[in-house]
Amino acid sequence: MNPRIACIALLSLLPFSQLHAAELTLELGNGSQRLSSAQLLAHPQAQTVEINNDVSYKRRMHYRAIPLAALLEGVQPGDHLQLVASDGFAAELSAAPVLSKTGSQAWLAIEDPAQPWPPLGKGKPSAGPFYLVWLKPAASHIGPEQWPFQLAAIRKLPPVAQRFPQLLPAVAASPAATAGFAQYQKNCMACHRLNGAGDSQFGPDLNIPHNPTEYFSSDFLTRYIRDPQSLRRWPQGKMSGFAVEVLSDKALGELVEYLRHMAGRKVKP
Template identity: 50%
Template sequence: MKTLLCCCVLWLCLPPLLARAAVLHIDLGHGTKTWTTAQLLARADAATVTIPDDVAFRHRMRYRAVPLRALLPGLRPDQHLQFVAADGFAAEIPADVILNRQGAQAWLAIEDPAHPWPALAEGGKGSGPFYLVWTDPQAAHISPEQWPYQLASIRALSGVDARFPAIVPQADASAEVRQGFTAFKRSCFACHTMNGEGDARLGPDLNIPYSPTEYLRADLLRGFIRNPQSLRHWPEARMQGFPTQQTLSDADLDAVLAYLRYMAKHKTPTP
């Protein structure tokens, strides 16, 4: 009877742990490698890293993590990586940023099912099972959109310009528009599509059917990008905004608006 009771208790405890069990898929173009939580936590290079100002939690956090470079054997500086999250977020990061050895270092943080991370502020959701975090991110100008959590897969792909030509300004576009395009790819394209192109599924398209520059004054749109709640109080909103010069400079913000105004005149018809 005691044995049966113990088995029942163990069975009741297993589902929550199994529900958190996870795998990460990495495809660098020569076959997919699958890592389980247990395999990653057991690696000899797993270490405890401290993040003083974590992007997701907005305070100091400590993680068990593996240097991301170690999970990407053979990665070349000229390659491009896409980090896809379970919620539809798709961060696009050039490989040379990951391979950088002069300052910022990318780490894959791994959530231990026995010691889960705290829930995020919005809706009590979790950031696990895998989370790309950075030490010394300012050394490589890492933006908040380059900290994908709820990570499910990492893929080596062609660059954004080659995959999505309808988002690229034409050759005669101004320098400010091109600067805005670069900032858009870094800060906006992880959540939004443009002209119907892109892999993100978290936010709306920013040109079809209308660009926000077509229905919002520039000052309101600028304020919204800095703080989405400044335009419409909506506690459940998922956009976090770019409140500081470190996350998006005034020059880059103005350039993004110039790019959006430019693209409003270069819409691509959708089926």
């Protein structure tokens, strides 16, 4: 028998869950650990959670999930986490809201291969195999960028300013530009790099070769951030808008001021 056919025949005898096993990598400063979807579904703290307004599915969803804090052995509230998706999306997040027992509650949703989640859209995969979801996200000001789906790895890393000094505004920067650096980390860095700095592989660099404040005139940049598809629409456009409930007018102004400031601080990668 052809070896390839024999291999396919053998695979067909395996349980569905084994054929579609997924692994989540944890790098928390004590080595690397890989946990399979089967292991996580069998976790003693696993339970069904209801998410009333799911960021990715835009509707109520139910997931089998475990508190993310249950996986973060040794992580302290002052630590910094990076959550990396399989498509290169890399969310930066303080460990404090993840570990807190009050306010927002972070849960790792695990897709059961025997009961797959719906696709995110026509011709798209689901949000699985792992997805960070939140109960009461507004309590800790959790934004859409802190809901990474298709999650592949969780890492404990030094803070962004320490890892990427080329992102820092000048010491003499305006208070608005300094505040905008925090908004950039929360809302932009998961998809974009700036001055070549960052771990995301998802979107274009926001300063090299040109900063958006250099080619968006008047109020068009703020309009674009609010609703990208209202200014230019194309099938491959992936950026979603930031509603005022997610990014206030004040915070948006600070973000734009930071970008404008960094246009004068280009550092070629």
